[in-house]
Amino acid sequence: MDEVTLDALRLTVRVATVATAVVLVPGTLLAYLLARFEFRGKGVLSTLLTLPLVLPPTAVGFLLLRLLAVDGPLGRRVLGFDLDLILTWKGAVVATAVMALPLVVRTARVTFEGIDPRLEAMDRTLGHRPAAVFVRTTLPLAYRGLLAAAILGFTRAVGEFGATVTLAGNIPGRTQTLASAIFAAQQAGQDDEAMFLLVVALAVGFVAIYASERLAGRTGAAPR
Amino acid sequence: MVFAAASVRDAIQEASALYERQSGVTPRYNFAGSNELARQVLAAPKADVFLSANEKWMDEVENGGRLSPGTRSTLLSNRLVVIARTDGPHRVGGADDLATVAYRHLVLANPDAVPAGIYAREWLQSRPGPGGGTLWEAVKSKVAPTLDVRAALAMVETDPELIGIVYRTDAASSDRVQVLYEVPAAEGPQIRYAVGAVAGGPDPAAGLGFVEFLEGPEAAAVFERHGFVVGTGEEAPDGGGGETPAGGDTETPADAGGAP
Numbered sequence: 001m002d003e004v005t006l007d008a009l010r011l012t013v014r015v016a017t018v019a020t021a022v023v024l025v026p027g028t029l030l031a032y033l034l035a036r037f038e039f040r041g042k043g044v045l046s047t048l049l050t051l052p053l054v055l056p057p058t059a060v061g062f063l064l065l066r067l068l069a070v071d072g073p074l075g076r077r078v079l080g081f082d083l084d085l086i087l088t089w090k091g092a093v094v095a096t097a098v099m100a101l102p103l104v105v106r107t108a109r110v111t112f113e114g115i116d117p118r119l120e121a122m123d124r125t126l127g128h129r130p131a132a133v134f135v136r137t138t139l140p141l142a143y144r145g146l147l148a149a150a151i152l153g154f155t156r157a158v159g160e161f162g163a164t165v166t167l168a169g170n171i172p173g174r175t176q177t178l179a180s181a182i183f184a185a186q187q188a189g190q191d192d193e194a195m196f197l198l199v200v201a202l203a204v205g206f207v208a209i210y211a212s213e214r215l216a217g218r219t220g221a222a223p224r
Numbered sequence: 225m226v227f228a229a230a231s232v233r234d235a236i237q238e239a240s241a242l243y244e245r246q247s248g249v250t251p252r253y254n255f256a257g258s259n260e261l262a263r264q265v266l267a268a269p270k271a272d273v274f275l276s277a278n279e280k281w282m283d284e285v286e287n288g289g290r291l292s293p294g295t296r297s298t299l300l301s302n303r304l305v306v307i308a309r310t311d312g313p314h315r316v317g318g319a320d321d322l323a324t325v326a327y328r329h330l331v332l333a334n335p336d337a338v339p340a341g342i343y344a345r346e347w348l349q350s351r352p353g354p355g356g357g358t359l360w361e362a363v364k365s366k367v368a369p370t371l372d373v374r375a376a377l378a379m380v381e382t383d384p385e386l387i388g389i390v391y392r393t394d395a396a397s398s399d400r401v402q403v404l405y406e407v408p409a410a411e412g413p414q415i416r417y418a419v420g421a422v423a424g425g426p427d428p429a430a431g432l433g434f435v436e437f438l439e440g441p442e443a444a445a446v447f448e449r450h451g452f453v454v455g456t457g458e459e460a461p462d463g464g465g466g467e468t469p470a471g472g473d474t475e476t477p478a479d480a481g482g483a484p
Contacts, residue, residue, distance in 0.1 A: 062378070069382035070309075086382055087329050087368050166375065169368040170334065184369070187259055188337035 061166025111145025
């Protein structure tokens with residue numbers, strides 16, 4: 001495997017892993033909020049969190065680019081420091097995280113909604129605080145669903161292209177993921193390389209999904 | 225359906241409005257990098273007109289047997305410019321400065337595939353660099369490729385520490401960027417836009433009519449207003465290239481689907 005492919009592979013795994021990690025905790029908490037509580041603006045929040053799913057990824061990328069521009073709302077001039085996300089691998093993390101968030105939130109929310117609230121109520125009657133109930137009762141019950149949410153988020157991050165390439169560019173060895181490497185090779189008419197990268201991407205996707213499903217199957221069956 | 229290089233977007237849409245008023249035909253567009261378009265033209269019979277930002281991708285389409293014979297011509301030429309945001313601190317007075325000025329990234333359309341990027345690379349490869357190699361080798365580690373030339377422009381608009389190389393016409397379309405250096409015609413590569421009617425598309429006759437319009441004086445005025453040079457951009461006595469008066473001579477709707 002040549003250096004460029006290896007770099008793209010490494011970067012893709014790193015970006016997807018970090019993006020999933022970044023999204024998982026806030027995504028889970030937001031999902032729980034939406035599943036268990038009624039509050040003003042809930043519908044708006046839920047819609048906002050789903051938007052990246054329907055927006056074209058390039059539009060999300062462009063929005064991020066404008067937000068993070070030097071004079072944008074999240075730019076250097078406003079914040080007083082540089083987030084350093086344009087044309088960097090961290091930018092790829094942010095772009096994929098935004099694209100993965102809706103899948104994580106929606107999957108986790110359905111999981112929480114499937115858990116009988118009476119189980120949590122029982123735990124509360126034992127005198128536990130809500131946070132303790134969440135950790136002691138809700139999370140263990142939601143474990144498999146949350147794992148599925150993480151897997152979905154991860155696979156979305158692995159495959160994300162439009163938002164990433166718009167915000168982080170396509171710099172070989174630095175911000176070029178498998179998805180953008182495939183596009184670059186195909187764009188340059190290097191079909192053999194594109195095909196090879198495609199096979200690598202297939203292998204990564206297959207291994208990720210297969211391994212996580214095995215994992216979910218085994219860990220889900222044991223405790224009870 | 226008109227497949228046109230991303231860099232002519234604004235100008236051709238403006239010209240298009242004129243054409244619509246004259247002919248009652250509303251051209252529809254597919255804008256992208258010419259490389260991508262060429263591959264699409266070859267892959268599926270969806271295009272009636274192809275406007276490529278270089279001759280190379282037009283050659284590909286012609287060699288693929290998809291052009292209506294005699295309809296190809298060099299329509300426009302363009303120049304490369306080095307740009308930065310209007311508040312950018314860096315100054316570039318010539319090619320050599322690209323090796324020394326402390327900008328963060330040199331943003332260009334993919335230099336392996338997209339014409340704007342290929343031209344920029346060719347220009348830098350033709351200049352000597354500080355380390356004995358070419359200037360391209362000196363700046364290569366700072367190059368940030370984008371999907372097409374408009375994406376490079378959008379990127380440069382975000383950060384004064386970035387420098388980009390785009391067409392003069394792209395720079396003219398944005399009030400957020402300034403031209404630091406315009407590559408002289410003698411120094412840079414020849415940037416020529418080729419147009420041709422595509423055979424076997426959904427509406428070959430309309431395609432032919434639109435190509436003729438693009439070669440006419442009204443379209444020329446619009447292109448010039450957008451910063452293009454009409455024709456080859458050289459003082460060649462014969463006007464250069466295929467000035468065949470397109471007359472529907474070889475137009476046979478029957479060869480639809482004849483290409484592989």
